[in-house]
Amino acid sequence: MQRREFLTLLGSAAVTWPRAAHAQQADRMRRVGVIESRAADDPEGRARLAVFVQGLQELGWTEGRNLRIDYRWAAADAERHRTYAAELVALAPDVIVASASASVTALQQTTRTVPIVFVNVIDPVGAGFVASLARPGGNGTGFTLFEYSLSGKWLELFKEIAPNLTRVAILRDSATAAGIGQFAVIEAVAPPSFGVELSPIDTRDGGEIERDIAAFARAPNGGLIVTASQGAVVNRDLIITLAARHRLPAVYPFRYFVTSGGLISYGPDTTEQYRRAAGYVDRILKGQKAADLPVQAPTKYELVINLKTAKALGLTVPLSLLARADQVIE
Numbered sequence: 094m095q096r097r098e099f100l101t102l103l104g105s106a107a108v109t110w111p112r113a114a115h116a117q118q119a120d121r122m123r124r125v126g127v128i129e130s131r132a133a134d135d136p137e138g139r140a141r142l143a144v145f146v147q148g149l150q151e152l153g154w155t156e157g158r159n160l161r162i163d164y165r166w167a168a169a170d171a172e173r174h175r176t177y178a179a180e181l182v183a184l185a186p187d188v189i190v191a192s193a194s195a196s197v198t199a200l201q202q203t204t205r206t207v208p209i210v211f212v213n214v215i216d217p218v219g220a221g222f223v224a225s226l227a228r229p230g231g232n233g234t235g236f237t238l239f240e241y242s243l244s245g246k247w248l249e250l251f252k253e254i255a256p257n258l259t260r261v262a263i264l265r266d267s268a269t270a271a272g273i274g275q276f277a278v279i280e281a282v283a284p285p286s287f288g289v290e291l292s293p294i295d296t297r298d299g300g301e302i303e304r305d306i307a308a309f310a311r312a313p314n315g316g317l318i319v320t321a322s323q324g325a326v327v328n329r330d331l332i333i334t335l336a337a338r339h340r341l342p343a344v345y346p347f348r349y350f351v352t353s354g355g356l357i358s359y360g361p362d363t364t365e366q367y368r369r370a371a372g373y374v375d376r377i378l379k380g381q382k383a384a385d386l387p388v389q390a391p392t393k394y395e396l397v398i399n400l401k402t403a404k405a406l407g408l409t410v411p412l413s414l415l416a417r418a419d420q421v422i423e
Contacts, residue, residue, distance in 0.1 A: 123154070123378050125162045126181035128200070130193035130213070130323050132168035137326075137349050138192075141367045145190070148371025154378070167196065169323040174199040182207055188377045190370055193323055194271060197222050197233060204232070208383040210373045211235030212366040215271040215321065217388055226388040234373065234386040236366045238321055239394075244278040246359055247318045247344045250396075252287055253414050254357055254403070255342040260315040262292045262306065262341075264332065266322035272296075275320040296324030299331050306332075310339035317343035319350065321360070329353065342406055351397040351422065356406065361391035395419040 127145075131138035142164070146156065154160040163184055165177035178199035181189055188208040191197045197211045201222065215238045217223045224230035226237075251258060263279055266272035276293060283289050294305040296319075309315055317336055319325050325332065325346075333354045336343040345351060345358040373386055396414075399422040403410050415421060 121159065123160050124184065124186040125160060125374060125378075126165070126184060126186040126189040127162060128165045128167055128174065128177050128181065128189065128191050128196040130167050130169055130174075130196055131326065133166040135166075138166070141192075141364050144364050145367040145371050148368040149374065152371065152375040154375065169195070169327040171195060175202075178203045188374050188383075190374065191233075191235075194220055194222075194269065195323060201231075201233060206232060208377045209233040209235070210370050210377070210383070212370050213238055213363060215239065216241070216274060219270055219274070223388055226390075228384075229386065229388060230384050232383050234383045234388055236369055237388060237390050238363070239361055239391060241274045241278045243360070243394075244275040244320065245282040247320075247346070248279055248282055248287055248289075250344050250357060250359055250414075251316055251318065251342070253411060254344075254398075255316055255408060258289060258314055258316045258342070260290045260292065260309075260312060262294050262309045262315065262317050263320060264294045264296050264302070264317060264322075264325055265320040266297060266324050267293065267295050268297065269322065272320065272322055279318065279320075296322050296328060298324075299328050302328055302331060303335060306335045306339060306341070310341055315341055317341050319343060319345045319355075321346040337402070337405065340406055342408060348395055348397045348420070351399045351402075351420075354399065354402060356399055356402045356408075358395075358397045360394060362393050362395055365393065366391070398422065 129138050156162055163181060167173040167177055174195045182204045186207060188210060189200060191200055191209055191211045193213050197214060200209050209232055211233060212235055217237060218225060222233050263276055265276050280291055283291055292309055295301060319332060329350055343356050345355045346360040347363055348358055351358045377383060396418045397420045398410055398418045
């Protein structure tokens with residue numbers, strides 16, 4: 094072989110080999126774990142994960158070709174969260190997606206090395222999941238639901254849609270920092286600005302919710318604020334039914350409460366968080382570290398009103414409120 098031909102062949106190989114190696118690396122099977130805080134038959138949970146998978150497909154990741162996804166459904170059960178965290182970590186995934194604080198807590202108690210992308214977490218710094226929003230610093234990053242100050246907006250909406258209310262029951266999870274924080278904001282706003290009496294109701298047990306709401310409804314001029322918690326999400330059909338049965342106006346944290354029959358909601362687009370989570374999973378699979386990806390806040394909040402429910406409760410929704418609504422259900 095002539096020297097010039099050899100150098101040409103060598104140069105061609107130098108270009109071809111890295112490309113072939115890169116293609117082989119890109120096409121090798123990667124593994125993603127998912128802990129969803131809802132039950133497996135929850136339609137909202139299914140819809141969110143469908144958006145997550147679609148987001149991954151748009152970025153070039155396809156289940157069965159270059160990606161395997163292992164799903165676990167915790168149904169807001171603490172023991173399941175711990176069990177599934179251990180199961181997924183044992184599978185040695187490249188990254189785990191965790192819905193809600195209970196999942197992140199269980200995962201970080203199990204591993205400090207496997208990257209975690211969380212969604213639907215209210216206070217990741219306060220919970221110790223990350224060192225700061227801008228520089229997470231550990232093995233976790235993701236997307237927050239909202240700041241605690243949003244909780245005061247729910248009370249403001251109440252006084253707009255039902256100005257004669259003097260008593261408000263706050264449905265929250267008293268065992269979590271998020272539940273305590275949301276209630277504290279509402280409690281701080283209520284006396285000076287609105288002059289309403291607050292009554293906390295825990296959301297962890299369906300039977301307790303039913304008994305406490307029935308007792309609260311015995312006195313007049315009452316309404317409900319349902320804060321963001323796993324218990325409220327899991328028991329949402331029960332809560333919506335009880336609000337209708339006892340003719341209690343209720344403000345909810347997310348759209349899907351109102352599309353299921355609730356009165357009014359104000360909160361982030363939770364489904365969009367799963368699409369954005371797919372982007373972070375893609376970046377981690379391509380070599381970036383969770384510690385270097387900043388925690389992001391919601392980019393959109395939505396106001397949703399159910400006029401059919403308002404009519405059943407004998408409420409007239411102000412035109413000013415309807416004009417601000419992102420969706421009105423008739």
